[in-house]
Amino acid sequence: MFTKELLDQSSLLRQKWEDEVRRTIEKNPDLKPRWTTVSDLEIKRLYTPEDIKDMDFARDIGYPGQFPFLRGNQVTGYRGKYWTFRMFSGMGTAAQTNERWHLLLKGGQTGLSTAFDFPTLMGYDTDSPKARGECGKCGVAIDTIEDFLTLVEGIPMDKISTSMTINPPATVLWAMYLATAQIKGIPLEKLAGTIQNDMLKEFIAQKTLMCPPEPSVKLISDTVEFGTKYVPKWNTISISGYHIREAGSTAVQELAFTLRDGMEYVEDVIRRKGLHVDEFAPRLSFFFNAHIDFFEEIAKLRAARRIWAKAMRDRYGSTNERSWWMRFHTQTAGCSLTAQQPYNNVVRTAVEALAAVLGGTQSLHTNSLDEVLCLPSDHAVEIALRTQQILAEETGVANTIDPLAGSYFVEALTNEMEEKAWEYIHKIDEMGGMIAAIEKGFPQMEIADAAYTFQKQIDAGEKVMVGVNKYISEKEYPIPFLEIDDSVELEQIERLNAVRRKRDSRKVRECLDDIRNACKKGENVMPYCIEAVKNYCTVQEICDVYREVYGEYRDPGLY
Amino acid sequence: MVELGKKVMAGDVRSASRLIRNIEDNLPGAKQEIRKIFPYTGKAHVVGLTGPPGAGKSTLTDELIRCFRRKGKTVGVLAVDPSSPFTGGAILGDRIRMQRHAEDPGVFVRSLATRGTMGGLSKAAGDAIHVMDAMGKDIVMVETVGIGQQEVEIIHHAHTVLVVLVPGMGDEIQAIKAGVMEIGDIFVINKAHREGAGKLFKEITAMLDMGPREPGAWRPPIVMVESVAEPHEFERCVDELSDKIEAHYQYLVNTNQLGDRQRRRSLAEINAAVRDAILETVLRRLVADGELDRMVEKALNKESDPYTLAEQVAERYLGGSKASMPVAE
Amino acid sequence: MSERKIRVMVAKPGLDGHDRGARVLARCFRDAGFEVIYTGCHQTPEQCASAAIQEDVDMLGLSCLSGAHRYLFPQVAKLLKEQGADDIVLVGGGIIPDQDFQPLYDAGFKAIFTPGTPLDTIVDWIKTNVKPRS
Structure with missing residues (x-):
């Protein structure tokens, strides 16, 4: 990328500088022996043209909207449209969440994102013995389509895109969304949104589990096929690194495992459904974490786009540019927040959000300062949303596209992340793919090792978390708490029972039989799910059919 | 601990787990409890x-x-x-x-x-x-x-x-x-x-x-x-x-091979128990009176070697010829 | 020649799968020389209590990040008590707001550890407060 003359010049100047450095640190030693990212990747004191001398501008960097998409998918960058301000929210009952949604939309949020409570996430109804004490705690409780209708009351489903963080029961919740639209007379092709629907990362990291990996991926391929045919504007998978990172992975592991998960889905849909990669790949979306290490995160996001474009074109023979695009949502890192001195979290989140924007995210959730303590309060959510608005409209970071391109450091780090990610990807290929790697416990153990290393570094003071292991203060500024009343559970059970009383039980049984047969025959379950939820089958009733046919997967508890 | 054995035989999980724990930890008295339950196994x-x-x-x-x-x-x-x-x-x-x-x-x-x-x-x-x-x-x-x-x-x-x-x-x-x-x-x-x-x-x-x-x-x-x-x-x-x-x-x-298996098991258990009973007693005494330290010194100074030292110990505590030593594997 | 060892169980009651902390602690306890039994995620209170009894642990640590600790933790305490096993030291960890501490202490919990607690603090606490029982 540079002339020989320039490199020679750089080399000479560098030697001179290195001599100076040696002399200086003899008198003034560095503050610490190793300078590393939060992922423990060693960083050099200085980066120079020599660090990126092997790069080819057209091949490796290029222009926005052009292969390899290092600089973003959109030719106009953020000028035509800022990233989507998408705050993840949900708590208590459907009515409470609906109220929060209206508040957020009024405040300038541009997309909705649903958090479900644990029973819903795991495919249990609120009255299941396993659900005791959980109702509405970490998200909204949904048992039947009746709750869903309440949830989207007054929301323009044909205009606003909705993201749903739902995994094992994704077919059921998506069916509720689609059925609700049909009830309201909105054509499916008008609906835009995302279901997370990424089970591989659940086995690897988040442990929202239901069925074994193989049938789980089959259900995901069903949604991809259905979406491709009938809901073309819907992102049927959000391939997520967020949770992998939260479980303690390094940035490289997040990058590698997420992209390899993506490849696993692509391969399954091609094999199982016989679709051509370009028929569905444009609707695959990704979801990354924006952690506290500023440059590492920017490099990670830039590398992600380049790896995916290469993989799609060269590994799967895709010819459609839209398939090469890696579109992703980003959320700031929950695990970087501290319960101690929680107001500091506003600063952390702002820096992480800035990294996400400089990394070229299409959509962003900023965490609220109190999320490590409880459900976010209205005020905390507002500050988080305002953080994004300040970034977009005050700081000027949206003025120009990929402003850090060409930086010796950022490009070198981007290259390093990509290289290390491919190493992992190839290793997983050799194991026979991601499902095989998961069965061996490979990604799980890599993450557990990284998490343990990080914790020990924190304890030893080698890495710093302000307020936790350094600058600890005794004085506390109380945070107002939002708590979900335990009575929510009883109310929700009452609502569920009311639905059970009024529905046609014979019809319910028929619908569940239809789903059972579809599972056994390997048919696409989506049409049957839509019919079932319209007839008031509950989330658990449908999931119990899956568990019955496909078996139940329990946490192997690797440590 | 007195009643552990009885409770075990009544099927009490907590006592059973505790007794196993006491055996693992080699607590005094644990073997006594095993003795009580042994006839019922x-x-x-x-x-x-x-x-x-x-x-x-x-x-x-x-x-x-x-x-x-x-x-x-x-x-x-x-x-x-x-x-x-x-x-x-x-x-x-x-x-x-x-x-x-x-x-x-x-x-x-x-x-x-x-x-x-x-x-x-x-x-x-x-x-x-x-x-x-x-x-x-x-x-x-x-x-x-x-x-x-x-x-x-x-x-x-x-x-x-x-x-x-x-x-x-x-x-x-x-x-x-x-x-x-x-x-x-x-x-x-x-x-x-x-x-x-x-x-x-x-x-x-x-x-x-x-x-x-x-x-x-x-x-x-x-x-x-x-x-x-x-x-x-x-x-x-x-x-x-x-x-x-x-x-x-x-x-x-x-x-009629079940008995053979039982016999194999008993033999192994007796073997281990005998070794434990003798070795533990002997070692405890050697440590208590400082003899073990002195033996280490002798080996270090090349005044003696581990085999001779062991034979001397056996002689002293078992009071007989090598032939009366318990058979170790 | 008794060889007492501290036995602890790390359990995750409830439906949340955020096991980063639980797994880091399991390793940390092993490295501290304890014998650790880890239950894996998604345990009912009944499973936690009965496993703790079967394993004769000295301490049962419960981890929950979903907010369901208010039901789940006292429930485990109650079950242990019903089975005469309330001499097992109970501790809790996770996202637990300050105002929930007292009710948990009242339910029989001896300590609550929230995010950011150094591993050494927890290990030291155990070494001081948990003794192998006989």
Whole structure:
């Protein structure tokens, strides 16, 4: 990328500088022996043209909207449209969440994102013995389509895109969304949104589990096929690194495992459904974490786009540019927040959000300062949303596209992340793919090792978390708490029972039989799910059919 | 502690687990309790599971519990995991796979750390089996550590030994063959969907065909178990395995070989107990009167050597010729 | 020559799968020389209590990040008590707001550890407060 003359010049100047450095640190030693990212990747004191001398501008960097998409998918960058301000929210009952949604939309949020409570996430109804004490705690409780209708009351489903963080029961919740639209007379092709629907990362990291990996991926391929045919504007998978990172992975592991998960889905849909990669790949979306290490995160996001474009074109023979695009949502890192001195979290989140924007995210959730303590309060959510608005409209970071391109450091780090990610990807290929790697416990153990290393570094003071292991203060500024009343559970059970009383039980049984047969025959379950939820089958009733046919997967508890 | 033995025999889980703990910790009085329950042991069918790590022993044990429970039998499980040689700590992770049975009063799962014992079991394993036996468990399954080929200790305790293997281990099979293949009463090829299952089957068959076998003698069956990812198939295979386990026990009974196994077990236990009784007493005295330190000095200064020193100790404490020393293996 | 070892169980009651903390602690306890039994995620209170009894642990640590600790933790305490096993030291960890501490202490919990607690603090607490029982 540079002339020989320039490199020679750089080399000479560098030697001179290195001599100076040696002399200086003899008198003034560095503050610490190793300078590393939060992922423990060693960083050099200085980066120079020599660090990126092997790069080819057209091949490796290029222009926005052009292969390899290092600089973003959109030719106009953020000028035509800022990233989507998408705050993840949900708590208590459907009515409470609906109220929060209206508040957020009024405040300038541009997309909705649903958090479900644990029973819903795991495919249990609120009255299941396993659900005791959980109702509405970490998200909204949904048992039947009746709750869903309440949830989207007054929301323009044909205009606003909705993201749903739902995994094992994704077919059921998506069916509720689609059925609700049909009830309201909105054509499916008008609906835009995302279901997370990424089970591989659940086995690897988040442990929202239901069925074994193989049938789980089959259900995901069903949604991809259905979406491709009938809901073309819907992102049927959000391939997520967020949770992998939260479980303690390094940035490289997040990058590698997420992209390899993506490849696993692509391969399954091609094999199982016989679709051509370009028929569905444009609707695959990704979801990354924006952690506290500023440059590492920017490099990670830039590398992600380049790896995916290469993989799609060269590994799967895709010819459609839209398939090469890696579109992703980003959320700031929950695990970087501290319960101690929680107001500091506003600063952390702002820096992480800035990294996400400089990394070229299409959509962003900023965490609220109190999320490590409880459900976010209205005020905390507002500050988080305002953080994004300040970034977009005050700081000027949206003025120009990929402003850090060409930086010796950022490009070198981007290259390093990509290289290390491919190493992992190839290793997983050799194991026979991601499902095989998961069965061996490979990604799980890599993450557990990284998490343990990080914790020990924190304890030893080698890495710093302000307020936790350094600058600890005794004085506390109380945070107002939002708590979900335990009575929510009883109310929700009452609502569920009311639905059970009024529905046609014979019809319910028929619908569940239809789903059972579809599972056994390997048919696409989506049409049957839509019919079932319209007839008031509950989330658990449908999931119990899956568990019955496909078996139940329990946490192997690797440590 | 006085009443532990009685409570164990009444089936009390808490007392049983406590007694096992006291044995592990070598608490004074623990052996006394074992003495009390010993006459009431010998009824349980002890099943050992051994094989390399990652072979799926815990998942198999979990499923076997389901099979035996369905047949109305009560089950005890001893799951052995290695202790860290550096810190002495251990993560005992086998029970994770069996947690679905945690609420079933007919199932008692107890984890044991090896605490430095070689051979794939823990020193307390033998007594822990007695405890579960005395509690009235019909089946006691013992899952060994699974680190390598030296896991033969299990034959001293189990009536039926399962050797669990998985396809695709490459050369490892050779090493394992050398160690544990002779001890298997039943062979399990787990994760049989994997490539190489057929080859493994042939290899085991060839090995079983090598030795002479008397007419009517038990020929170890080879049971193929499908991946747990195919739950219905997996269940069916393990059902078959549980039938084979019961058939082996029936064979031992019918051919009067159960007694041989019991004898083998008693011999091993007496061996260990005698060694413990003598060695512990002697060592304690040597430490207490400073003799051990003096012996170390002598060896260091080359005034003597370990063998001579040991002989002198034996002479002194056992008061006779070398011929009266207990036989050690 | 008795060789007492501290036995602890790390359990995750409830439906949340955020096991980073639980797994880091399991390793940390092993490295501290304890024998650790880990239950894996998604345990009912009944499973936690009965496993703790079967394993004769000295301490049972419960981890929950979903907010369901208010039901789950006292439920485990109650079950242990019913089975005469309330001498097992109970501790809790996870996202637990300050105002929930007292009710948990009242239910029988001896300590609550929230995010950011150094591993050494927890290990030291155990070494001081948890003794192998006989």
